[in-house]
Amino acid sequence: EPEVTQTPSHQVTQMGQEVILRCVPISNHLYFYWYRQILGQKVEFLVSFYNNEISEKSEIFDDQFSVERPDGSNFTLKIRSTKLEDSAMYFCASSVRRAEDTQYFGPGTRLTVL
């Protein structure tokens, strides 16, 4: 069964460093998403991406964040200068259509900022 994959599973970085989190969505899906869960809090939406551009973003997704689909398979989230409060589990998801369609999630990347 097709699945969303994410690498790495765990990333440790120093405050101020840039990180890139990678995702391979399901191949026939058109919509791509990033969510995160800070420990003990709800899963929260960061950004959605369709047709090679951001379609919606949350207020968390400031200028320090960017997303890219550099080729036909990968979808990346870059954090330019990490802060302690960026420590979280980051989930990638994809769906065929928007809104009511099922979003399929990857296993997440645990980011630890020291």
Place this chain on the structure above:
Amino acid sequence: ILNVEQSPQSLHVQEGDSTNFTCSFPSSNFYALHWYRWETAKSPEALFVMTLNGDEKKKGRISATLNTKEGYSYLYIKGSQPEDSATYLCAFNFGNEKLTFGTGTRLTIIP
């Protein structure tokens, strides 16, 4: 702010017993409800997408109902098994692309 609440936060159930838990949401602006099962170190697994008031969906021993007018959904598990131990998340589309998640219900099945 559109808030989604789940109760209880955690639940211990004896193997073989049935159980249910609740997701509540603002009844206006409703578009779709999603239920996920999330086991530690794995991907959240999609269980159901529900859009219609009165909808009832079933997958094996798990079923869900939806009441959009009063703003709640129930998830039922019949005859709990150890593999049902997980966190169950509900999430909403309010007409746009993002999912707004509840806090989750952590279910532990006691053998």
